[in-house]
Amino acid sequence: xKKFKRIAVxxxxxxxxxxxxxxxxxxxxxxxxANGKRIFLADGCFTCxxxxxxxxxxxxxxxxxxxxxxxxxxxxxxxxxxxxxxPAFSEAVxxxxxxxxxxxxxxxxxxxxxxxxIAILNN
Amino acid sequence: xxxxxxxPDASRRNFLKGAGLVxxxxxxAPPVAANAMPAVPAEKLKAALPxxxxxxxxxxxxxxDPVNQSSSGGDFMTDVLNSLGIEYMAINCASSYRGLHExxxxxxxxxxxxxxxxxxxxxxxxxxxxxxxxxxxxAMACHGVVxxxxxxxxxxxxxxxxxxxxxxxxxxxEADKRAPGAEWLHAGVDIGQIVREFTKWDDQPAxxxxxxxxxxxxxxxxxTPPMGPVxxxxxxxxxxxxxxxxxxxxxxxxxxxxxxxxxxAAIAQAAKMLVEAQNPVIVCDRVARTPAGMANLVELAETxxxxxxxxxxxxxxxxxxxxxxxxxxxxxxxxxxxxxxEMNDLWGTLTHFSDRINRRSRxxxxxxxxxxxxGVRDLYLKSNYQDFGRWQDxxxxxxxxxxxxLPALTEAAKRLIDDGRKSAYxxxxxxxxxxxxxxxxxxxxxxxxxxDASPITTARMCAEVYNQIKDEDWxxxxxxxxxxxxxxxxxxxxxxxxxxVSGGAGVGYNLPASLGAALANKKHGRFTLAFGGDGDFMxxxxxxxxxxHHKIPILYIVQNNRxxxxxxMYLIAMAxxxxxxxxxxxxxxxxxxxxxxxATVARGMGAHGEGPITDPKDLxxxxxxxxxxxxxxxxxxxxxxxxxx
Numbered sequence: 001x002k003k004f005k006r007i008a009v010x011x012x013x014x015x016x017x018x019x020x021x022x023x024x025x026x027x028x029x030x031x032x033x034a035n036g037k038r039i040f041l042a043d044g045c046f047t048c049x050x051x052x053x054x055x056x057x058x059x060x061x062x063x064x065x066x067x068x069x070x071x072x073x074x075x076x077x078x079x080x081x082x083x084x085x086x087p088a089f090s091e092a093v094x095x096x097x098x099x100x101x102x103x104x105x106x107x108x109x110x111x112x113x114x115x116x117x118i119a120i121l122n123n
Numbered sequence: 124x125x126x127x128x129x130x131p132d133a134s135r136r137n138f139l140k141g142a143g144l145v146x147x148x149x150x151x152a153p154p155v156a157a158n159a160m161p162a163v164p165a166e167k168l169k170a171a172l173p174x175x176x177x178x179x180x181x182x183x184x185x186x187x188d189p190v191n192q193s194s195s196g197g198d199f200m201t202d203v204l205n206s207l208g209i210e211y212m213a214i215n216c217a218s219s220y221r222g223l224h225e226x227x228x229x230x231x232x233x234x235x236x237x238x239x240x241x242x243x244x245x246x247x248x249x250x251x252x253x254x255x256x257x258x259x260x261x262a263m264a265c266h267g268v269v270x271x272x273x274x275x276x277x278x279x280x281x282x283x284x285x286x287x288x289x290x291x292x293x294x295x296x297e298a299d300k301r302a303p304g305a306e307w308l309h310a311g312v313d314i315g316q317i318v319r320e321f322t323k324w325d326d327q328p329a330x331x332x333x334x335x336x337x338x339x340x341x342x343x344x345x346x347t348p349p350m351g352p353v354x355x356x357x358x359x360x361x362x363x364x365x366x367x368x369x370x371x372x373x374x375x376x377x378x379x380x381x382x383x384x385x386x387x388a389a390i391a392q393a394a395k396m397l398v399e400a401q402n403p404v405i406v407c408d409r410v411a412r413t414p415a416g417m418a419n420l421v422e423l424a425e426t427x428x429x430x431x432x433x434x435x436x437x438x439x440x441x442x443x444x445x446x447x448x449x450x451x452x453x454x455x456x457x458x459x460x461x462x463x464x465e466m467n468d469l470w471g472t473l474t475h476f477s478d479r480i481n482r483r484s485r486x487x488x489x490x491x492x493x494x495x496x497x498g499v500r501d502l503y504l505k506s507n508y509q510d511f512g513r514w515q516d517x518x519x520x521x522x523x524x525x526x527x528x529l530p531a532l533t534e535a536a537k538r539l540i541d542d543g544r545k546s547a548y549x550x551x552x553x554x555x556x557x558x559x560x561x562x563x564x565x566x567x568x569x570x571x572x573x574x575d576a577s578p579i580t581t582a583r584m585c586a587e588v589y590n591q592i593k594d595e596d597w598x599x600x601x602x603x604x605x606x607x608x609x610x611x612x613x614x615x616x617x618x619x620x621x622x623x624v625s626g627g628a629g630v631g632y633n634l635p636a637s638l639g640a641a642l643a644n645k646k647h648g649r650f651t652l653a654f655g656g657d658g659d660f661m662x663x664x665x666x667x668x669x670x671x672h673h674k675i676p677i678l679y680i681v682q683n684n685r686x687x688x689x690x691x692m693y694l695i696a697m698a699x700x701x702x703x704x705x706x707x708x709x710x711x712x713x714x715x716x717x718x719x720x721x722a723t724v725a726r727g728m729g730a731h732g733e734g735p736i737t738d739p740k741d742l743x744x745x746x747x748x749x750x751x752x753x754x755x756x757x758x759x760x761x762x763x764x765x766x767x768x
Contacts, residue, residue, distance in 0.1 A: 042706045044695040047767050052573025054580055056768030057605040058692050059478050066572050085478045087699030115567035120590040
């Protein structure tokens with residue numbers, strides 16, 4: 001329950017910041033980032049790519065998604081017919097609208113910052 | 124004043140009087156009459172009256188068979204173990220080796236030192252972790268059947284990891300010597316067969332001299348590359364009974380095997396291929412078996428100025444060495460010569476494999492790439508368990524211990540390198556160094572993503588830990604699955620700073636094996652730490668009691684993603700493949716509702732506990748407190764609630 005409350009609070013914060021419905025790239029459809037976050041967590045995208053989109057590992061490295069430079073078509077193509085071991089998400093489990101929402105969400109995630117600003121990363 | 128009630132007196136004096144009467148009665152009546160005990164009034168309870176056996180002890184002549192002995196086979200067995208320099212014997216106590224157990228304590232003055240474990244899996248895993256730091260085996264003793272069955276998972280990990288462990292299990296060989304009940308349940312004709320498929324050698328000695336020779340032989344076999352666990356079944360009669368002819372017994376002389384060096388002609392051919400290559404790449408896994416191993420590999424890599432891809436089965440190569448390209452595996456696709464040293468899974472390393480409906484694979488290297496192998500792993504294989512992996516085509520297959528063969532290979536290469544090549548190699552080295560540096564900077568930048576997030580990112584967790592231990596003589600001896608941030612961010616450069624992983628990927632390794640490594644590090648004054656997953660932790664949490672009891676200092680960080688996370692991901696892949704229910708795959712794969720409080724578990728075992736830490740700001744202070752507890756001489760657990768990977 002605590003987890004779901006936290007998700008809800010975060011989703012509200014995202015909406016309050018005006019990224020609840022964003023067009024993040026010229027080729028991308030309108031997406032709802034708050035709903036995208038909900039799906040990202042519920043459908044397990046976070047399990048490989050991390051809740052912050054930091055990337056991770058499945059059978060091999062899972063790429064960073066935070067503020068991804070991947071165009072929407074490529075993003076959708078990877079979900080529908082991945083080039084590697086990533087699970088393929090058909091329309092039965094993930095609609096085009098869902099994908100647009102997830103894309104909006106990952107585009108809303110802050111990407112990397114300068115490591116020089118974090119002292120303990122320079123040991 | 125109330126009148127005292129007269130009650131039967133069960134004091135010893137009356138017991139003897141009664142015994143006299145019973146004894147007299149026994150002459151005319153069967154002993155069963157002694158079972159008729161007077162009732163004791165409930166209001167003044169006393170100890171139960173003696174039974175017929177005690178009465179007989181007091182009144183009858185002693186038995187003719189001996190009740191004391193001045194020597195025991197266990198004493199001699201203890202002497203044999205000590206002759207091999209075995210420092211510790213991890214045990215879960217059991218009657219089938221009580222003779223040896225008592226002898227180690229009283230004859231050996233607790234040498235080898237007994238390490239009390241609450242599960243045999245813990246005991247063997249401790250020995251595995253210990254051997255990888257100390258470079259020699261410790262002993263483990265258990266019940267011959269049920270204890271050995273518990274020990275099997277850890278023995279399989281040690282087998283796959285090529286680590287020497289001396290396992291001993293008690294047994295009662297002669298049927299007429301077994302007491303009714305458990306001694307029959309815990310005996311076997313050939314208990315070694317329980318573990319034979321994943322041990323290098325086993326025996327069931329039938330005499331003390333046989334034990335001595337088999338123990339020394341077992342030790343020698345275990346420590347000869349390719350190393351592995353060995354097993355001895357110890358007959359209880361042999362352990363417990365007097366030594367019949369002590370003068371005839373001798374402890375054999377142990378001389379360690381010098382690991383075999385690769386054939387000199389083959390080494391010369393390998394050197395020529397490497398020197399003439401445009402893009403040679405070294406891949407390795409379990410090269411360093413002594414502190415010299417890393418230095419030997421560094422010298423070869425620097426001689427050739429070539430890329431090294433380290434699978435990190437041991438502390439093979441410094442993480443920040445400019446030639447370390449372990450996070451640039453695409454280098455394999457550019458290689459014209461690949462030198463694979465002491466590889467565990469060469470085919471897997473050199474292959475792109477797809478875990479899809481159709482399981483396809485293709486080589487990760489070019490068709491004309493030459494592959495050289497150097498190692499001893501394939502010199503001892505067994506059939507049933509498939510840990511040898513898939514067949515890999517190679518061009519030059521050199522049987523020889525990697526560490527032992529490296530100096531000769533390096534010298535052979537040096538002899539072939541002229542000034543022209545030196546210049547080209549320097550250029551190659553500069554490019555690799557630049558790529559390595561870029562990789563390090565990329566890792567630091569990637570680590571900033573989600574820096575303040577909760578659950579805490581694994582990158583932040585590793586960075587916070589390193590910040591507090593970097594100035595210690597640290598040794599990190601455990602990790603959770605696919606936790607790569609340590610090797611991406613930390614400066615690994617000493618032989619004891621890493622000791623690999625489980626070997627067999629058998630869950631439950633991490634906590635006890637880390638403690639074994641910490642036990643080895645203790646006398647060297649090193650600061651031992653380990654990461655481990657929450658799922659792994661729960662297989663053997665009792666290991667923490669052993670750490671607290673024996674005052675083994677270790678900082679243990681639970682990477683708590685509240686799941687068997689690899690399985691969680693696999694299940695999502697299955698659901699996605701079937702086009703259904705991807706949002707329900709936490710069923711059976713997660714460890715929540717209720718969440719486990721690992722700090723409380725730790726405190727319950729006598730260890731220091733911190734957490735659960737969910738806010739990254741709380742992590743540094745918790746680590747500071749835990750490190751202080753470790754420096755005070757005990758184990759400390761920090762429960763960090765993290766992002767999955």
